[in-house]
Amino acid sequence: MDKLKIQIDGKQVEAEKGEYLLGVCRRNGFAIPTLCHNDQVTPEGRCRLCVCEIRWEPGGRSRIVASCLYPVDDGLIVETHSDKVMLVRKTVLELLLARNPEAEGLPELAAEYGITKPRYPLDTDYGKCILCGLCVQTCREVVGVEALGYLMRGVTKKVGPAFMEPSPVCIGCGACAFVCPTGHIIMTEQGDERKIWGKTFKLEKCGKCGRFYAPKFELEWMSRLTGVPYEKLKVCPDCR
Amino acid sequence: MDFKALQEKSRREYQARLNSEVPVIYVGAATCGLAAGAGELLKMLPSELSALKLKAEVVPVGCIGPCCFEPLVDIQKPGKPRICYKQVTPRILKTLLQDCLVNDNLHPELALGIVGEGPAFRGIDGIPLLFDHQMLKGQMRVALRNCGYIDPTRIEDYIARGGYIGLEKAFRMKPEEIIDWIKKSGLRGRGGGGFGTARKWDSVRKAEGSVKYILCNGDEGDPGAFMDRSTMESDPHSVIEGQLIAAYAISSGKARAEGYIYVRNEYPLAVKNLALALEQARQYGFLGKNILGSGFDFELRINRGGGAFVCGESSALMRSLEGKAGEPRQKYIHASDKGLWEQPTNLNNVETYACVPEIINRGPEWFAGIGTKGSKGTKVFSLVGKVNYTGLVEVPMGVTLRDMVVKIGGGIRGGKKVKAVQTGGPSGGVIPESLFDLQVDFDELARVGSMMGSGGMIVMSEEDCMVDVALYYVKFLEQESCGKCVPCREGLRRMKNILSRITEGKGAMEDVALLYELGQAMQIGSLCGLGQSAPNPVLSTIKYFRKEYEQHILEKKCCAGVCTALISYSIDPQTCNGCHLCEIHCPTGAAKGEKKKPHVINQELCIKCGICCDVCRQDAVLKK
Numbered sequence: 001m002d003k004l005k006i007q008i009d010g011k012q013v014e015a016e017k018g019e020y021l022l023g024v025c026r027r028n029g030f031a032i033p034t035l036c037h038n039d040q041v042t043p044e045g046r047c048r049l050c051v052c053e054i055r056w057e058p059g060g061r062s063r064i065v066a067s068c069l070y071p072v073d074d075g076l077i078v079e080t081h082s083d084k085v086m087l088v089r090k091t092v093l094e095l096l097l098a099r100n101p102e103a104e105g106l107p108e109l110a111a112e113y114g115i116t117k118p119r120y121p122l123d124t125d126y127g128k129c130i131l132c133g134l135c136v137q138t139c140r141e142v143v144g145v146e147a148l149g150y151l152m153r154g155v156t157k158k159v160g161p162a163f164m165e166p167s168p169v170c171i172g173c174g175a176c177a178f179v180c181p182t183g184h185i186i187m188t189e190q191g192d193e194r195k196i197w198g199k200t201f202k203l204e205k206c207g208k209c210g211r212f213y214a215p216k217f218e219l220e221w222m223s224r225l226t227g228v229p230y231e232k233l234k235v236c237p238d239c240r
Numbered sequence: 241m242d243f244k245a246l247q248e249k250s251r252r253e254y255q256a257r258l259n260s261e262v263p264v265i266y267v268g269a270a271t272c273g274l275a276a277g278a279g280e281l282l283k284m285l286p287s288e289l290s291a292l293k294l295k296a297e298v299v300p301v302g303c304i305g306p307c308c309f310e311p312l313v314d315i316q317k318p319g320k321p322r323i324c325y326k327q328v329t330p331r332i333l334k335t336l337l338q339d340c341l342v343n344d345n346l347h348p349e350l351a352l353g354i355v356g357e358g359p360a361f362r363g364i365d366g367i368p369l370l371f372d373h374q375m376l377k378g379q380m381r382v383a384l385r386n387c388g389y390i391d392p393t394r395i396e397d398y399i400a401r402g403g404y405i406g407l408e409k410a411f412r413m414k415p416e417e418i419i420d421w422i423k424k425s426g427l428r429g430r431g432g433g434g435f436g437t438a439r440k441w442d443s444v445r446k447a448e449g450s451v452k453y454i455l456c457n458g459d460e461g462d463p464g465a466f467m468d469r470s471t472m473e474s475d476p477h478s479v480i481e482g483q484l485i486a487a488y489a490i491s492s493g494k495a496r497a498e499g500y501i502y503v504r505n506e507y508p509l510a511v512k513n514l515a516l517a518l519e520q521a522r523q524y525g526f527l528g529k530n531i532l533g534s535g536f537d538f539e540l541r542i543n544r545g546g547g548a549f550v551c552g553e554s555s556a557l558m559r560s561l562e563g564k565a566g567e568p569r570q571k572y573i574h575a576s577d578k579g580l581w582e583q584p585t586n587l588n589n590v591e592t593y594a595c596v597p598e599i600i601n602r603g604p605e606w607f608a609g610i611g612t613k614g615s616k617g618t619k620v621f622s623l624v625g626k627v628n629y630t631g632l633v634e635v636p637m638g639v640t641l642r643d644m645v646v647k648i649g650g651g652i653r654g655g656k657k658v659k660a661v662q663t664g665g666p667s668g669g670v671i672p673e674s675l676f677d678l679q680v681d682f683d684e685l686a687r688v689g690s691m692m693g694s695g696g697m698i699v700m701s702e703e704d705c706m707v708d709v710a711l712y713y714v715k716f717l718e719q720e721s722c723g724k725c726v727p728c729r730e731g732l733r734r735m736k737n738i739l740s741r742i743t744e745g746k747g748a749m750e751d752v753a754l755l756y757e758l759g760q761a762m763q764i765g766s767l768c769g770l771g772q773s774a775p776n777p778v779l780s781t782i783k784y785f786r787k788e789y790e791q792h793i794l795e796k797k798c799c800a801g802v803c804t805a806l807i808s809y810s811i812d813p814q815t816c817n818g819c820h821l822c823e824i825h826c827p828t829g830a831a832k833g834e835k836k837k838p839h840v841i842n843q844e845l846c847i848k849c850g851i852c853c854d855v856c857r858q859d860a861v862l863k864k
Contacts, residue, residue, distance in 0.1 A: 046767075070572050087757070088765035090761075091758060092726045095731060095734065121737075131729070150565060152723075154718060
C-alpha cells in the first residue's frame with residue numbers, strides 16, 4: 001500500500017494508514033509531551049498535553065487535535081509547537097501543577113514549559129493523582145481484571161476500586177503502581193505480605209531462590225486463566 | 241386495520257369531539273401545567289361536574305406554550321368554540337363551571353383567547369383569538385403543531401391531525417429521495433450544533449455496517465430549557481414518526497435498523513407518554529415487522545438517562561446507552577461511521593425529528609421558504625427570565641432578539657431596563673441589548689460569540705449581575721463536567737474560584753486576563769463540546785460587560801445589587817414610618833427600632849437577604 005505523505009513542522013515524513021499522529025511524530029524525532037499515553041493501552045486523550053495544530057492546506061483553517069488518537073491522512077500539515085499548542089500545553093501543565101504539586105516528574109515537565117509557580121492556589125487534597133487513567137486502563141486492557149475504575153464525576157473524580165473498598169477481583173499484580181507516572185499508587189511489601197489499594201495479599205515463595213515474588217491470589221488466577229498447574233508457577237521469573 | 245381505515249376512524253372520533261353534544265374541558269397537563277396546579281384541577285373536575293349534575297368530557301392535553309398563564313383550561317360548549325382560560329385556580333374553575341356551563345356567562349375577563357383558526361372562530365363575546373395574543377401572534381407552529389391540541393396518550397388524536405401521513409408518503413419514496421428532500425428543506429440539527437440533517441443521514445446511510453442505529457437525543461439538560469420535554473410529553477408520536485422516516489431513509493435497502501430514544505429520567509411524564517406512544521404505534525403496525533406493508537422493519541426502545549448533563553453530548557450518550565459511564569470520546573472518527581457499539585449511528589434531537597414528518601408531508605420547498613438564508617424553518621425557544629410573558633415559543637428563524645423580548649415576551653417585568661439575553665444554555669453566551677437587532681439563527685448567534693444551543697433564551701434585566709451570571713453557569717458546568725480531560729475539569733474549577741473571588745470584591749484585574757487566557761485554552765484544548773463551549777458564558781460577559789467586572793474589582797460595587805458581599809442595606813430615616821415590618825421579618829435581628837420611629841439596620845448582623853426591602857411598604861430600605 002502507498003505510504004501517506006504528511007508534513008510535520010515543515011519536514012516531509014511518511015506514515016501508514018491507520019497510524020496515530022503522536023506515533024508518527026515521535027518516530028520522526030519530534031518531541032511531544034504526554035502524561036496519559038502508554039503504547040500498551042488504547043489512547044483516550046485525557047491529559048491534552050499531546051495536542052498539535054493541524055491544517056489541510058498551507059494557511060488554511062487550523063484545528064487543535066489530540067495527537068495520541070488523531071488518525072493521520074495524506075496531505076496533513078502539522079505544527080507541534082505553534083502558539084495555540086503552547087497555550088493549551090502551558091494551561092494544562094499549570095492546572096495540573098496546581099492540583100498535584102507533589103506529582104513525580106510534573107514540576108520538571110512544567111519547568112520545561114516555563115511554569116514553575118502556578119497562578120492558582122496549590123491543592124493538597126488530590127495527592128499525586130493527575131487522573132491520567134493509565135492504572136484503570138492497564139488493569140482492564142493489559143491485566144484483564146477491571147479491579148480499578150473511576151469513582152464520582154468531574155472535580156470529585158477519583159481512580160480506585162469500587163467504593164474505595166478492597167476489591168474482590170484485584171489480584172495484587174501491582175501493574176497499576178508500575179504504570180502510574182506520578183507515584184500516586186502505593187504498593188508496599190513486608191515479609192510475605194503485599195499491600196495495595198487497601199487489600200493485603202499473601203506472597204508465594206520461589207521454589208528455587210526462596211524469595212517472595214508474587215501474590216498467591218495472582219498465581220491462582222494465572223493458573224486458572226492459562227491452565228498451567230499452580231505448582232509450575234511456583235518459580236520466580238528470574239529462576240525460570 | 242389498514243392505515244386508511246385507521247385515519248378515517250381517528251378523524252371521525254376527533255370531529256365528534258369538536259362537535260360534541262356535551263361540553264369538552266381541555267386541561268393543559270404537561271409537567272409545566274401540573275406544576276402550576278393542573279393536577280388538582282383534573283382531580284376535582286369529576287366531583288364538581290357531578291355536583292352540578294353536568295355531563296362533560298375531560299381531555300388532558302399537552303402544553304400550548306404560554307407558561308406564564310398556566311394552569312390553562314379550555315372550555316368548549318356545544319356550538320361554541322374552544323375558549324382558553326388562564327391562571328385557573330380551583331376557585332376560578334368552580335366559577336367557570338357554574339357560570340359558563342350552567343349559566344351562559346363566558347367570563348371574557350378570565351379568557352386568554354379562542355383556540356382554533358378560520359372565520360368560524362372570529363370574535364365571540366369580545367374574546368380574541370388565542371393566536372392574536374401578543375405572545376402568540378408572531379409564532380408559527382411546526383414542531384409544536386399538535387402540542388396543546390391533542391391528547392398525547394391517544395394515537396388517534398395524532399393521526400386525526402395528519403399524523404403518520406408523512407411516513408406513509410415516505411414509504412412511497414426512494415430512501416435517497418427522502419434524504420434529498422431533507423437536504424432541499426435546509427433542515428439543520430436542533431440540538432445545538434446546527435449540523436445539516438441530510439448530510440448526517442447521508443453519511444450514516446453510506447457507512448459500512450450490518451446494522452444502523454437511529455437514536456433520538458431527549459436528554460435536554462440546559463437550565464431554563466424545556467422544549468424537548470414539552471414535545472415528548474405533548475406530542476410523542478411526532479418524534480416517533482420522524483425517527484421512523486429517518487430509519488427508513490438511512491437503512492432501507494442497506495442494513496437492518498434499530499432505534500433508541502434516550503430520555504432523561506427526570507422527565508417521568510415524557511417517559512410515560514413515549515412508552516405509551518410506542519406501545520400504540522406497535523399495536524397499529526407503525527413499528528415492528530413490515531411496517532404499513534412496506535416491507536421495512538424497525539424497532540424503537542426507550543433508554544432512560546441517569547441525569548448527567550454530559551450525556552446529552554453525542555459520544556457520551558452512546559457510551560451511556562452501552563451501559564458504560566457517560567464519558568465523551570474524541571470524535572475524530574465520526575459516529576456516522578462508528579457510533580453506538582461501533583456501528584454507524586445517526587443521532588438527532590427531539591425537535592429535529594418532530595420537524596421531519598411535516599417536511600415530507602408539505603414538501604421541502606415549504607420548509608425552505610421559512611427562515612433565513614442559512615437557517616431554514618422554525619425554532620422552538622424557551623423564553624424565560626425577566627420578561628412578562630414566559631414560555632415556549634416557536635418562531636421562524638430570523639426573528640430579531642428585540643422582537644422576541646419586546647413583542648413576544650411583552651417587555652421586561654416591572655418596567656425595568658433590559659440588559660441582555662443569554663442564549664444556548666451553559667454552552668452559549670450573553671448578548672447585550674446593543675445587538676438585539678440581530679436575526680436569531682445558527683450563524684448569527686455564533687458570530688456574536690453565543691450559540692443556538694437547544695434553544696434556551698433567558699432574558700436579563702438591569703437587576704441581573706453579569707459576573708454572577710457567568711459564575712452561575714460555570715458552577716453548573718463544574719458540577720456536570722465528566723472530569724475526563726484536564727482543561728475542562730481543572731479549568732472550570734479554577735474559573736469558578738476566580739469568579740467567586742470577584743463577586744466577593746476580592747478580585748484583581750489580573751484575574752480577568754487569567755479568565756480570558758484560561759477560556760481560550762479550554763475552547764481549543766478540551767476534549768468534547770461541553771468543555772470547548774464551557775468558557776462561552778465567561779468570555780462573552782467579559783467581551784460585552786467588562787465594565788461590570790471592573791466595577792466589581794476596582795470599585796467593589798455590584799450595580800445590579802446581586803453580589804451580597806458588595807451591597808449593603810440601610811433605612812432612610814426620612815421615609816421610614818416605624819411600622820416595624822422589617823424588624824418582624826428580619827431573620828437575624830439586624831433591623832431594629834422603636835415603633836413609629838425610624839428603624840436602623842445593624843450591619844454586623846445583616847446577612848443581606850433583602851427581606852426588609854421586600855416587606856417595606858414605604859420603600860424606605862435602601863440598597864447600595
